[in-house]
Amino acid sequence: EPEVTQTPSHQVTQMGQEVILRCVPISNHLYFYWYRQILGQKVEFLVSFYNNEISEKSEIFDDQFSVERPDGSNFTLKIRSTKLEDSAMYFCASSRDQSIEFFGPGTRLTVL
């Protein structure tokens, strides 16, 4: 069964460093999403992406964040200069038609 994959599973970085979180969505899906979940808190929407552009973003998704689909299969989330409060689990998701979303296993980001 096709699934969304994410790498790495755990990323540790120093405050101020850039990180890139990678996702491979399901191959025939057209809509892509990033979410984050700070430990013990609810899941929060970051951004949705369709047709090679951002379709919607939350107030969390400021200038430090960017997304890209560089090669038709990967979908990346870049955080330019990480802060301590960026420590969270980051989930990628994809859907074929804005209905059911399929979530990846998540990347745990720890900023020291």
Added chain:
Amino acid sequence: KNEVEQSPQNLTAQEGEFITINCSYSVGISALHWLQQHPGGGIVSLFMLSSGKKKHGRLIATINIQEKHSSLHITASHPRDSAVYICAVTATGANSKLTFGKGITLSVRP
């Protein structure tokens, strides 16, 4: 502001019991999702609803648009149903953005 409230916050049940988890929201929506999050963190979509009722195996989801309320029922509960159950909504006009509830932690004892 769109709020998604879930109740109860934590729920413990005995194997075999019928379980109901509730979700209420404060704005008009185009869709409501029920999601399951396992202890390892992985999230699985269970249902997407815009009206009525859906059933999949032992799970049933209902929604009442007028009352802005949805329920997730688990029949013949089993310890493997132990997880966090999350309700999330797409507000009308919000395109694809999901607003999540805090989730309900369900423990089913053998």
